[in-house]
Each structure stands twice: as C-alpha cells, then as structure tokens.
Amino acid sequence: MKRLVLLVGLGGLLCTATTRASLVTLYQGSFSHGQGGEFAAASADLYNAYGNNYAAVAKNQIAVGTYGNSLQTFCIETGEEFTPGVTYSYKISPNALWGGAAGYPGKPVAWGTAWLYYEFATGGLAAYGYDYGANRSTTAGDLQLAIWYAQGLTTSLDGNVVGYSEAGRNGTAFYNDAVAAGLLAGITNVKNASSGAFDVMALNLGDPGQVQDQLVLVPEPGTCVAGALLLLPFGASTLRAFRKSRTV
Secondary structure: OOOOOOEOOOOOOEEOOOOOOEEEEEEEOOOOEOOEOOEEEEOHHHHHHHHHHOOHHHEOOOOOOOOOOEEEEOEOOOOOOOOOOOEEEEEEEOEOOOOOOOOOOOOEOEHHHHHHHHHHHOOHHHHHOOOOOOOHHHHHHHHHHHHHHHOOOOOOOEHHHHOOOOOOOEOHHHHHHHHHHHHHOOOOOOOOEOOOHHHEEEEEEOOOOOOOOEEEEOOOOOOEEOOOOEOOOOOHHHHHHHOOOOOO
16 A cells, blocks of 8 residues: 655744753664764653654664663764764754854755655655665665755765765665655755754754754644645655656
C-alpha cells in the first residue's frame, strides 16, 4: 500500500521560536556516518516535550544516562563542531546560529531540510529508501549530504567531493525527493527558508553561535499559527517519478 504523505504548502505553519533553555548531551553512535549524523540528542526535558512527535525508529537508539531519553538528529552547520558526550545548553529557533560575523545569525532551516527531517523523524523516509535497519549508517550519510546541500552549505551532493568523512555516499536521491515534494506543494526552491513548515526547527547548542546546531521536530499547538495547508495524497512512488533529473 502506498504511504500517504502530508505536505505543508507555501506558507506552511508559521511558528514562533520557543524560549526553552535546558540541557542536552550530543552523541555519535553506530548510526552516524563519518562526521555526519545520525546523532543522538539526549535530554529529559527535550524528550518529554517532543518525544511523542518521533517514531520509535527515530528515538531511544542509544543507551543514555543522566539526561534521559534521546532523539535522533542531523547537523545543519559544517563550519562548527560539537564534542560527543559533552552537555550543552540549548534553545530552539528557526535559524542556525553562526559564531563568525560573516554568517551571523546563520541560515534558516530550509524547506527541503524540514521535509527530509520530518519524514525521517516520523519514520516515513523508509518509503524513499532510508534504511532504519542493517544499512542505517550508509543511508544516514546520504541524508546528511542532502541536508547540507539543501542548507546551501555544500556545492555538491557527492560525498567524495564534499569530504567530512562522507566519501562513498551521495545525497542526490534524497535531495531529489525533497525537490519533488516541493514541486507538488508549490515550492519552487527547496533551499528557501521553511518558515516553520513541518514544525522542524533548529536546535541551537551552547553559547549561541559556538556549537554545531542540529534539527528537532517541535509541534506546539500553543505557539503555531495555522497557515496555508496543502494535503497531497501522493505516495513515495509518485514523488520518485516526479523528481527524476530535477536536482537543483
């Protein structure tokens, strides 16, 4: 049976940034690929607030200690790093935050990034070839490359060119899926800001602009204003056909 997908149309959900500030510990695990995701964000506060938004395959994938349960995530910056196992304060906002004056306040979460992460976090990306099983690390490398490209952080989807220990991986298929989803939703450039679409936001870590930011799925009825919603009952096979040869 084809999986029905929910696409948020142009305008999406316009959400205010939360002011939540607490602690999160970032880990690399067996599902990480090179220097990219999947990463695990372990935080009792974060998990209690948003854990119900995640499918079972996208949370509690590593053993965690002091800071409770974990959510799987991907990074949205290439010029900053985090130290695995270190605990950081965090805030949630629509933008990555950048330490250098040239990029501050950093790039907003792109529409394509938001779509990809929403599908990943809710388990739907399996319909587009994401392997939540034995080959999870390899597809995580592909997805990380697609996210970096959608964010405008790289000029190639080929991990052999990009570096960051992603050699042998390629994000083209996932990125093209996002392009196809965007076209069906009336989005002509998935690198543009998501404006809260899919309730995917940036997890700003540490002293803002000093630590590599991540992604988080944060539906909060009290802070979101309903925008133009477009329900598109198209399955993965429709999007795959639509996105052929449409890498932007």
